[in-house]
Amino acid sequence: MVFSILDIISVLTDSPTPKTYWAKMKIRDQGLNQLFPIWERLKLKAKDGKIRETDCANQQGILRIIQSIPSKKAEPFKLWLAKIGKERIEEIQNPELARKNIESKINEKILTKSNFMPKNFRL
Secondary structure, eight states, rough: OEEEEHHHHHHOOOOOOOHHHHHOOOOGGGGGGGGTTOOEEEEEOOOSSEEEEEEEEHHHHOOOOOOOOOTTTTTHHHHHHHHHHHHHHHHHHHHHHEEEEEHHHHHHHHHHHHHHHHTOOOO
């Protein structure tokens, strides 16, 4: 799955010119200036209905780009990334913690599924 970088920038920055904002980001952060692996140009349908080359990124690339956006709207994503990163490091250091977290998530999924199933439904 890929996302339009200009759409993400538009939402997170309220910039009237997301294309200019993206160009300045690539100058400011040389890591973003590389075409691959962070982003690529794909042909997408524009608002006017025409097919245009658009800078796009996958989930990993979008998260990397969000890290470079100095905006209050981007802060919740940055905090979430820091939290997830911390949890992952802890799981690498303590595999038992990783096992417990996986079990917990599986149990949540099972409970959620059972809450939506009719009582007379059998698997």
